[in-house]
Amino acid sequence: MSKVYAVNTASAQKANINREEYAALYEFSIRDPETFWSEQAKKYVDWFTPWQNVMDGDLQEGNIRWFHDATLNVCYNCLDRHLPEHKDNTAILWEGDEPHENEKITFQTLHEKVCQLANGLKSLGVKKGHRVCIYLPMIPQAAIAMLACARIGAVHSVVFAGFSAHALRERLIDADCSVLITAKEGRRGGKTIPLKDNVEHALQKCPCIQQVIMVDSPDKTYLDCKTLMDSMPKDCPAEPMQAEDPLFILYTSGSTGKPKGVLHTTAGYLLYTTMTFKQVFDYQPSDVYWCTADVGWVTGHSYLIYGPLSNAATTLMFASTPNYPDASRIWQVVDKHQVTILYTAPTAIRALMRDGDDYVKKTSRKTLRLLGTVGEPINPEVWEWYYHMVGEGRCPVVDTWWQTETGGIMISPLPGATELKPGSATLPMLGIEPALLDEQDKEIQGPGTGKLVIKKPWPSIMRTVYGDHKRFLETYLKPAAGYYFTGDKANRDEDGFYWLAGRLDDVINVSGHRLGTAEIESAIVSHKAVAEAAVVSFPHDIKGEAIYAFVTPITGITVDDNLMGEIKARVKHVIGSIAVPDIIQFTSDLPKTRSGKIMRRILRNIAHGELQDFGDTSTLADPTIVDALIAQKPALK
């Protein structure tokens, strides 16, 4: 039996939804989704003109549309509508890499800056539907750039600043971006991130880019962002957008091929992120909300920028790491800015837990009332530490399960409504109907383990893979006909609570970063000395999963530390530091079936240190390879 924490009565007193309301509303949202979503749409979003249909299309065909024909603007919802009442409230609270670097931006100022950049983009010829790439560190200009695009109907594609020149170029070309907004450099954890060098490298073979705007470097070669903005009026009308007009593209890794440009549209995404932000974080007007995610990932889109700002919340944007200059930084920031809601990743909590309780205890944290996690499973003992040590048993922990593709949180406790079980993401959001499928794709009833799928479209489901609708259908809608296929495995217990149990495909999750093993393999084999590579993950105390690469050099190559270093550098060059293997094992061959298929199961066993039981190996072309791999396995550090 897993441990259960009852609904926290202190937090329940002012919660947005209580237990009975959740149960009744959930039942209603599934029984009558049209009415449910129509009511939510009126409650959470300001529309320019109303819709004809709440939803049309289905998960068979993938032609999903929400609020078709309505018009609205996401930026208007995040800024303009708050000005009458909240113009002097802080919208963005920025904490730089060094503790003395701080900035407060009110809704009024943010509105002006966004309008100026929006006008600046227009002056460069950017129009509705054009793609603008944003490659920036965690600075307010990243939020300003996203909102400016949304204001004029340009589609942004934010590329995480940790990605390499090669990865940036690939994304610029795939989305056919005409403008790039970037910076000379970023600072994180005391280190410099050389963005401009990457940009220059990326642009060498990137004809689509016509303008580069630099936010921090007056340089003759590029447009200076400040000069551009200063010359522009502080007002810019928010473009009326159709509900299904694209809002942004965000690249994410899959099990095969190059990263996919996940496309989200306007109305459904805004409604869903606005509603779930309010409900999951139990947002109240006096809260100071801090999501530690980078803008380069979906959490940074939905719950650092759009969800909070649409709710007129104060969102803290943090440019550093939780443990710089030391492991109490995160808690010091909480105290300094009187943070009430903290949303972070299990990998960060594990690292802070390892550093010891003293760093936590020397801070107050008394303003905190809610804690959240996202991106990977949280081990129950880490959950308990977060709950007891950080939150002193006072703050509910919301373990939120969702994906880049889902746009917003799909399974999570609602504070005040849901009992908590450490390690479980608990129950579905309103309007979300998950199911578990068995091997035959039959729905499992009651408790069980299976493929996690979603039964009906929800407003923020991705609409397509940019430029490749077939891939969207094949990856998400065909694997289990009639359902949205998540790629995750899950258990459901006797109370209907969901427990995520890892991926079903070759996607790995390193420190909450999603990586495709195929992507890393192709980066490794792009080294001239490599003939073949196979990448698997292995459990890691801090990162959750770490990367183990089996590499076969071409005949005649001497294997040494030098080659190992070169291969790591190659991966860093092609993707970025986040994808560099923790372990490289050289091998003269890989375990393959007689038809030439690599038996990854065997490689996983070896990487996990499970060296005894390999199951059925009779289909291997050369069974002796397994013994050789075991004998040469490097010691885990």
Ligand code: PRX
């Ligand atoms: O495997 C699940 C894991 O992260 C994947 C989605 O990754 P990404 O698109 O990068 O989005 C991460 C932030 C939303 C999922 O398919 N995952 C995400 N949240 C959880 C999780 N696994 C377990 N528990 C979670 N709370």
